[in-house]
Each structure stands twice: as C-alpha cells, then as structure tokens.
Amino acid sequence: MRGHSRRSRGEDAEINITAFMNLMVVLVPFLLITAVFSQVTVLELNLPAGSQAQQDNSKKKPLILEILIYADRLEIVDRQSGPLKIVRSANGTYDYASMKTTLKAIKSRFPAITEVTLLLEENTPYNVLVQTMDSVRYGNQLINGQSIKTELFPDISIGDAPPDTAATSASSNGGKA
Numbered sequence: 001m002r003g004h005s006r007r008s009r010g011e012d013a014e015i016n017i018t019a020f021m022n023l024m025v026v027l028v029p030f031l032l033i034t035a036v037f038s039q040v041t042v043l044e045l046n047l048p049a050g051s052q053a054q055q056d057n058s059k060k061k062p063l064i065l066e067i068l069i070y071a072d073r074l075e076i077v078d079r080q081s082g083p084l085k086i087v088r089s090a091n092g093t094y095d096y097a098s099m100k101t102t103l104k105a106i107k108s109r110f111p112a113i114t115e116v117t118l119l120l121e122e123n124t125p126y127n128v129l130v131q132t133m134d135s136v137r138y139g140n141q142l143i144n145g146q147s148i149k150t151e152l153f154p155d156i157s158i159g160d161a162p163p164d165t166a167a168t169s170a171s172s173n174g175g176k177a
Helices: 004-009 019-034 049-056 098-107 126-137 165-176
Strands: 065-069 072-076 084-088 115-120 137-144 146-151 154-158
Touching: 065 126, 072 137, 084 098, 098 126, 098 137, 115 126, 137 165
Parallel strands: 065 115, 115 154
Antiparallel strands: 065 072, 072 084, 137 146
C-alpha cells in the first residue's frame, strides 16, 4: 500500500473541462438571446434665448415658437406676435394630436424654423415633458398611403413658464360671482 500512494503522488492530475465547455456552449447563446439590450437616447436641449437675442434686429426671425405647458392647457405662442393656439386638456390629459396638427400647419408656413422653446410650470410631471418633446420633434405624414415620420421642430429649448395669469384671473372672477 505504501508504494501505491507514492506513485499516485508523482503523477500529474488531468483537468477534465469537457463538461464545463458543454455548459458554456449552451449557456452563452442562451444568455445572449435572452439579454435585454437597453437603449439610451440622449436629446440635446438648449436654454431659451435671452432678451439680448430678441433685440438683435439684424437676425430677426419670422417666428419664435414657444409652447407653454400649464396644468389645464398647452399654449402655442409666437414670442413676437402672441398666442397662436390654446389646446385645453380634458380629463387631466393633454390633446397632443391637436397640438401636433397646429405644429404641422406652422411648419408648412415656416419650413426653415427648427427651434421651439418649451416653458413649463413649476410642478409639471416629467411624463408630460417627455410626451410634449416627442410630439414637438416629429410628426407623421401620409405619402402614397404610407405613414412617414417627418421632422417638425427638433431643436428644443426648455425653461420656466411665466406665472399662469389665466388661472389666477379665473379663480378671482369665480370668487366674485
């Protein structure tokens, strides 16, 4: 017995990796197929133009488009001329389809304009901001019976909306009546 144990110590042990390789051959494709590849989209935003940019008459644009997001409505406004359209919300949801129709009409009148400024109330939900940005950036157009994604106003700036004077005047008028 003693001699047998001496022989076994002197021999090199073999590593059998066949079972491990079989496992890897099955496991790696399975993991690659079932893996969820996340997609991160980065949207570059700008700050709204300052008052000095407005005063520069040599570069005066025909339209400075702003969308004011309030709790009860979306206001589509030209900073130079005033409100273009007010889209009321119903049942706590905004009418993005009506807003997009108005934006398509504006884009057809001013095709060179690509900038829009979103002005938000203080407590605007993030979901509303994202849905508004998605509605403003792209629109669908029917060409030969096919819906094709077209660019509306991809250059988005964000900022704070002015105080909602319509809501405060409505509440003060409601209290007097």
